[in-house]
Amino acid sequence: MEKPYVRFGIIGAGTIADFHAEAIRSVPDARLAAVCDTDAERAAAFARKHGIECHTDLADFLARAPIDAVTVATPTGLHGAVAIPAARAGKHVLCEKPLDVTAEKSQAIIDACKEAGVLLVPVFQYRFGGGAIRLKRAIEAGRFGRLLHLSGRIKWWRSQDYYDSGAWRGTWALDGGGCLMNQSIHTIDLMLHFGGRPEQVFGYTATRTHTGIEVEDCACAVLRFASGAMGVIESSTACAPGFPARIEVSGERGTAALEGDALTEWRFADTDAGDEAILAGIGEKKLGSGASDPKAINVEGHRLQIADMTRAILAGGQPAIDGAEAKIPVELICGIYTSMQTGRPYIFAR
Numbered sequence: 001m002e003k004p005y006v007r008f009g010i011i012g013a014g015t016i017a018d019f020h021a022e023a024i025r026s027v028p029d030a031r032l033a034a035v036c037d038t039d040a041e042r043a044a045a046f047a048r049k050h051g052i053e054c055h056t057d058l059a060d061f062l063a064r065a066p067i068d069a070v071t072v073a074t075p076t077g078l079h080g081a082v083a084i085p086a087a088r089a090g091k092h093v094l095c096e097k098p099l100d101v102t103a104e105k106s107q108a109i110i111d112a113c114k115e116a117g118v119l120l121v122p123v124f125q126y127r128f129g130g131g132a133i134r135l136k137r138a139i140e141a142g143r144f145g146r147l148l149h150l151s152g153r154i155k156w157w158r159s160q161d162y163y164d165s166g167a168w169r170g171t172w173a174l175d176g177g178g179c180l181m182n183q184s185i186h187t188i189d190l191m192l193h194f195g196g197r198p199e200q201v202f203g204y205t206a207t208r209t210h211t212g213i214e215v216e217d218c219a220c221a222v223l224r225f226a227s228g229a230m231g232v233i234e235s236s237t238a239c240a241p242g243f244p245a246r247i248e249v250s251g252e253r254g255t256a257a258l259e260g261d262a263l264t265e266w267r268f269a270d271t272d273a274g275d276e277a278i279l280a281g282i283g284e285k286k287l288g289s290g291a292s293d294p295k296a297i298n299v300e301g302h303r304l305q306i307a308d309m310t311r312a313i314l315a316g317g318q319p320a321i322d323g324a325e326a327k328i329p330v331e332l333i334c335g336i337y338t339s340m341q342t343g344r345p346y347i348f349a350r
């Protein structure tokens with residue numbers, strides 16, 4: 001008898017969809033079965049390329065395609081519009097980052113999945129990098145002592161052509177923001193994963209080099225975590241030539257730095273048996289960096305996340321990243337936008 005597997009359908013056959021298709025293919029317990037895109041030509045080309053069912057109508061796709069789960073890969077501001085009907089149709093939801101363009105819209109997806117009893121898995125593939133996993137474990141083991149400072153530097157670059165390549169890019173309604181919301185959210189999610197609950201954030205944003213976009217291509221922000229730790233975010237898609245995102249975590253007993261998915265600093269007052277192996281692997285990158293080109297990532301992070309999701313569906317249990325966690329970076333980024341408008345810090349509800 002064939003082992004059970006999870007059948008995926010992809011909604012939105014654009015840039016990131018091919019990464020999902022390849023990642024699904026490389027997970028033994030997952031199958032790619034169908035695609036749905038409102039652009040008939042794109043849907044047909046993607047279906048032909050991957051040998052799967054083709055749909056252009058969401059209701060028809062959800063009713064007839066032989067699928068257990070969907071990948072939501074539409075423009076961000078449409079995530080809820082497709083994820084909520086998918087959840088109501090009983091499909092598990094793998095949703096690309098950001099969950100949606102506001103905390104309220106993100107919450108609507110979380111609620112729909114909960115009510116339907118399906119899994120909501122938000123894509124944050126950099127959480128699955130070896131460096132991020134080791135760093136999180138060291139924090140949980142108390143190796144930093146009290147956390148003091150977390151900094152995230154995301155001095156990336158996107159061409160004008162990138163913003164011109166889709167009418168939704170760089171719009172408030174569909175992109176939800178600029179460098180912070182679309183690109184730096186990966187790093188901001190990691191900072192929150194490491195630093196815990198945020199309490200306040202204050203920020204500046206500006207559009208410095210790109211034209212025809214409504215949103216920021218440069219931003220900086222300071223934040224305070226509930227633990228008392230402080231954070232700084234520098235975010236851009238205007239910095240040539242584009243550098244790997246860097247996170248530094250410092251506590252009273254140690255400091256570590258992550259560049260892309262690789263640890264580049266690992267220094268503690270007290271040594272640990274595993275340190276030698278970590279120091280030997282310093283600088284080892286596996287996930288690729290989108291610093292200058294969104295297609296320069298590799299599928300490894302998506303593969304690990306899809307493997308984690310299929311395990312949770314087939315064997316039961318929770319996936320590594322809970323849907324509700326993905327609302328927090330969206331709220332933080334929207335908080336920076338609010339702070340820019342009001343000139344005051346945005347304060348999170350307790």
Ligand SMILES: NC(=O)c1ccc[n+]([C@@H]2O[C@H](COP(=O)([O-])OP(=O)(O)OC[C@H]3O[C@@H](n4cnc5c(N)ncnc54)[C@H](O)[C@@H]3O)[C@@H](O)[C@H]2O)c1
Nearest residue numbers: 012013014015016036037038039073074075076096097166
């Ligand atoms: N995890 C990552 O590293 C990563 C990288 C790139 C993009 N993304 C995210 O993936 C999402 C898509 O980004 P992209 O760059 O692939 O966009 P894209 O513009 O290349 O593709 C979006 C596709 O969605 C289709 N679409 C639009 N409305 C639709 C609807 N109602 N139903 C079905 N299909 C619809 C479009 O026709 C298009 O083919 C965004 O949320 C983005 O933030 C994540």
